[in-house]
Amino acid sequence: MQSRKLALAAGLSLLAALPAFTWAQSKSAHPGTPEEEMRYKGAPVPIKPEEAKETLSPKAPPLSADEFARAKQIYFERCAGCHGVLRKGATGKPLTTDITLKAGTEYLKVFINYGTPGGMPNWGTSGELTEKDIDIMARFLQHEPPTPPEYGLKEMKASWKVNVAPEKRPTKKMNKLDLENLFSVTLRDAGEIALIDGASKKIVAIIKTGYAVHISRISASGRYLFVIGRDAKIDMIDLWMETPAVVAEIKVGLEARSVETSKYKGYEDKYAVAGTYWPPQFVIMKGDTLEPVKIVSTRGMTVDTQEYHPEPRVAAIVANHHKPEFVVNVKETGKVMLANYADLNNLKITEIATARFLHDGGWESTQRYVMMAANQSNKISVIDTVEGKQAALVEVGKIPHPGRGANFVHPKFGPVWATSHLGDETVSLIGTDPKKHPKQAWKVVQTLKAQGGGSLFIKTHPKSKNLWVDTTLNPETAVSQSIAVFDINSLDKGFKVLPIAEWSGLGEGAKRVVQPEYNKAGDEVWFSVWSAKNQQSAIVVVDDKTRKLKAVIKDPKLITPTGKFNVYNTQKDVY
C-alpha cells in the first residue's frame, strides 16, 4: 500500500505541472465489480482483439500497426471492463477521443503510470505495464476505439449444438440424485462446473462449460440447469440423465454475464434468455434446445442525459412470475426492460427509466417487486412487475452489490430486503410491505455496519435467523477471509465474525471467502474459499443454527470455486 501511495503522490505532482485539463468528477473510489476486479489481474478476455476493426484518426499521434495491435490487446484485457469497449465509461471514466485528444499523450501517460485515488490502477508503478506499453496506450487512446465485431443470428446459429435432441432425452428422472438439494458450483478458472450433492457433499459430476461461469439458473420445472460463461457460452444440462450432461450449447456473443429461463404459468421450460456485454443485446432461445429465436439490441439513450450510448451492457436478468416477461437490467443506460415473450413476432417491451449503472438484484419475499441495484448511483430501483413500472428509487449506501439480496422479517419494521455494498461497510434494509407497513415501504428502515467494504453477497433463508455478509473484495486479508453474521432478532447487537478461510484448513495463498448459499432445508450455509488456480480451494459448510463448522469440501478437481447455486433455492427464487 505504501508504494502505491508514493506513486500516486508522484503522479499527482506531475499532473500539477501539466496544462489544466478537467476530467469528469469521479463518482466512486471503488476498484470495480468482481469481474472488473479480475480484469485488473489481466485475466483472459472473451473478446478477441484481432477481430476488432482498426482505424486510425488523423488528428491523433501516429501508431504503427504492431503498436495498434498490442494496444488493442492490452485495452480489452485491462481497461475495457471499467471504461467500456467503446470507452464511453462506466465504473471508469469516459475515454472518448474528444476527451483524450485534449488531454494529450503526456497527460494520459501520467494517469496510466500512476493511477488515481479514484480507483484507476497504477499500471506503470505496479510493474504491470512497461514504459513502452504506457506510451503506446496513451497514443492509442487518442484514436477512435476499434469496435469488436457484431454477433447476430448467423453467428449464434453457427455456434449452436444440440448434443441430445429433446426426443432422445429420458422421459423421467434416471438417477437417484436428490436434485432439489444439488449444488451447481462454478469452477471459475477451470472452465467447468461441479455438481455437488447437498447431503453427502460429494462431487457428482464435473462438466466442461464456457470460461468463468458467471451464474447457474434452473428451469421452472427444476429439470434443466443453464450456465453461462463470461465468454458468452451457454451450456444446458439435463439433470434427469443417469449422469447429468450437456444436452445443448450455444455461444450468444463475445462476453456475457446473465442467463435465465421462463417461469410464468404455461411457459415453464419454454424459453431461455441470455444477456451479453458485447454485443450489447439479449437473445431469447427455445428452452429445450437453446435455438436462438429473437435478438433484441439494448443500444439506446441514457436515462438521465438522454444521449446515445453505443454499449449498454446487459447485467442481471430475472423471470417475472406474474407475466410472461423477462426483467432485463441494462447497465449503462440505466433502464430495466420488461421483455414479454408471449408473442415474439409482436414483441412488447416496457422500458423503465431507473438510474445508472444497473447491475444485479432480486425479488422481495412476495416476488411481486424486484429490487435492482444501480450501483454507481447508490440506488435500488424497485420494479413493480405486476404494474410494469418503477414503484420507487431508494437511496442506499455506496455501490450496492446485493447479488439477489436477502429477505427477512424485521422484528420492528416487518418484511425487508437487504443489500450490502462494495463501496462501504454498511448493509441497507429496505421495507418491502406496502400493504401492512406502508410507512416503511421502499424506505431504508435501518442501516447496519458490517466488517467493511468490498462485499459481494448477503444471504439469509426463510427458515433462518442469520444474516450473512461477505467482504470478498476487502483489501484487508482478515476481512476478506471471514464472514460477518447478524442475528435477525437482535440486529442492534452487531455482528459476529466467523473465520471461514481458517476453518477450511487450506495453507498459504490469497484465498477469499465468497458467496454464502443455503441448502434446500435452510439449515446449512455453504461458503467458497477461493484460491488461485494453482492452489487448493475449498467449500466450507456451516451449521446455520449453531454457526459451527459442519464440513469442508476439498477435492483436486475443485479448482477456483466461486458461485454456488442450490437447485431448489435458485429454481424458486428463495433468498
Next chain:
Amino acid sequence: MQSRKLALAAGLSLLAALPAFTWAQSKSAHPGTPEEEMRYKGAPVPIKPEEAKETLSPKAPPLSADEFARAKQIYFERCAGCHGVLRKGATGKPLTTDITLKAGTEYLKVFINYGTPGGMPNWGTSGELTEKDIDIMARFLQHEPPTPPEYGLKEMKASWKVNVAPEKRPTKKMNKLDLENLFSVTLRDAGEIALIDGASKKIVAIIKTGYAVHISRISASGRYLFVIGRDAKIDMIDLWMETPAVVAEIKVGLEARSVETSKYKGYEDKYAVAGTYWPPQFVIMKGDTLEPVKIVSTRGMTVDTQEYHPEPRVAAIVANHHKPEFVVNVKETGKVMLANYADLNNLKITEIATARFLHDGGWESTQRYVMMAANQSNKISVIDTVEGKQAALVEVGKIPHPGRGANFVHPKFGPVWATSHLGDETVSLIGTDPKKHPKQAWKVVQTLKAQGGGSLFIKTHPKSKNLWVDTTLNPETAVSQSIAVFDINSLDKGFKVLPIAEWSGLGEGAKRVVQPEYNKAGDEVWFSVWSAKNQQSAIVVVDDKTRKLKAVIKDPKLITPTGKFNVYNTQKDVY
C-alpha cells in the same frame, strides 16, 4: 439514354476483365424514393460532413486529409441517401469495408464511373464527378465510414425555441379563415410553406420553415400545424392567431422525414413526435411547446437475418386512434414500433416484425388497421392497432409507394385500400374488411395498370368516385406531367389521362406533376406542378365531378410547391 448505355457497356466489359467479385444481387432497378432521387441531383444535405469523425483504415489505400474531406462531402450529398450514412445499404447496395476492400480501387472506380443497370448512376460518364473525384471516392470507400455526430437531449434543447408561450396565445380563433379547408403547401427549395385558402385559392401566409419540408401534420384539435424539414427542423404554427405564425420550433436531429401528433382520446394536442434519419431515433415532445421529453433509439436487429443495423432510419409515423400510441416505421430493420405515450417513464413499445424497408403508409377506412409499405420487399404490412400486431403481410407490385394510400368501396370486393408503385405501372387494391368480406381481407383483389412506374401518390375521397394516380418520377415527360384517373365504379375500363402540366399554362422546364390532394368537401383535387427553383411552378385545381380544370394557382412566392395538406383531411386522416 444512348450514351448511358454505351458507358454501361464499356464499364461492364472492363468489369469482365477484373478479378471475380460478386456483389449482392440487386433487388430493384429503380432510382430510389423521391428524396433519394433528389440526392442524385446533388441537393444540399442537412448533415454537415465536417462534423463527422474521420478515421483512416490501415488496410485501405492512402487518402490525404483534403481528399478525405472532399470524399465525405460527396458521399453525404450523393451516396448516403441510397447506401446509408454508415454504408449498410438500403435502396443501394451495402458498401461496408469487408466488401469494398475485396473489391479494390479499380473495381469501385468502374462502378462509380459507369453506374449499373441496377440503378447506380453513372457519375463519371454523366459528367457529374471528375476522374479525380472518382479515384478519391474509390479509395475513401475502403476506409471505415466516418460517423456523423449523435444528437441527444442537450442538442435538441439548445435548438429549442418557444416564440409565443402557451399562456400568451389566443384563447379562441382570432382570424376569419376557414381553417378546415386551408392547405399547407411545402415550398420545397425555398425552405417555406404557403398557407392557401381552399375557397379563394389565395395565399394567406408564407412561413419560413426548415429546408424542404417533408410533411405537414395537424393536431387533434385542428389548431396547431406541425411541419418538419429534411434538416429535422420542426415548426409549430398556431392557426388561431390573427395571422398564423410559428409559436415553437426545434431541431430534432440532422436529417428527418416525419412528424405526428397524439390523437387518442384524452391526449388531444398533448404530444408531438418526430422521427429522424440521422441519428436513427424518434423523440416525443410536448404538444404545446415542442419541449423534447423522451428520445427512443431505433438501432437494433434486422427483421430477417437478425443482424445489428447501426442506421435504421425512421420513415412514416401515424397516431393510433384506439390507444395512446404512435405507430413508427423503422426502415432498415423492417420493424413497426408502437410507442405508447401514456407513461413515458415506463415506456411500452411493441416491436412488430414486418419486412424491409418500411417507408410510408396510411389507414384503411375504419382506421383500425394501418397499411405500411415495405418498399424493397414489395409488400404491405397490415398492422392491427387494436391488437397491436401484424394482421397480414401482403405481396404487391414493385416498390409500393402509397403515400397514405387511397380507400374506397370496390363495387365487387367491398372496402379496399390502394397503393401505386415506384417500380412498375400497377395499382394494387387490397381488401380491408375482414368482417363482411373475409375472403378478400388482406389480399390483392385486383391489380390495375396505370400510366407507368415512378408513381409517388394515389388518392381518392369518401365523396368521390375518382381514383387519381400520379407518375411524378416516370422518365417519360408526357407521363410525369400528367395524371391517370380511374372511375371506381368501372375500374375495368382503364384510366383517362389529364394533362395537368399543360393545363397549368407554365412555360418550358422539367415540371413534374405530384400529389393529388382533396379539399375538405371532396369536390376538388389539387395537383402541384413542380418546377425548378428558378422557374415558375403552379398548383392546378381540378373539379372532381367533371374532371375539368377549375383553377390554376400561380404566384411568384409559390416556389417549388410539392406536398399539399388539407387541414381537415390531414387532421381526420381522410384519404
